[in-house]
Amino acid sequence: MNENNTRKQLLIAKSALQAGLFMCAALVPVLQAEAQTRRQPDTTQLTCDQTQDLIKRFGGINLKSGPYKFDRFVVGRNQCFSGQTVRPTFVPTKDNPKCSVLVCAEMGQARQ
The missing domain is CATH 1.20.5 (Single alpha-helices involved in coiled-coils or other helix-helix interfaces)
Structure with missing residues (x-):
């Protein structure tokens, strides 16, 4: 049974x-x-403040910053992988062609 x-x-x-x-x-x-x-939000359709607020709200977020350009923007080093650091870069926004944001980069990687 x-x-x-x-x-x-x-x-x-x-x-x-x-x-x-x-x-x-x-x-x-x-x-x-x-x-x-x-669709990822497009920085060219947002103001610089809106873009930075989105990044702050999520900690790290993929955003479109041009027709074929996507990247992951972060609030700080804690959003990066081991062996990476943060590097400042700029994205175009509706009100600022050079809105300052942070991306993760390999240690020693040159600025874009």
């Missing part, structure tokens, strides 16, 4: 695993399409 219960449990587990894998396979394309359609 115990062996019978074990077989039933294995069949149920196998069916549940197959159903879970099917659901994952069905959802991955949907989630990828969603991620590709999300």
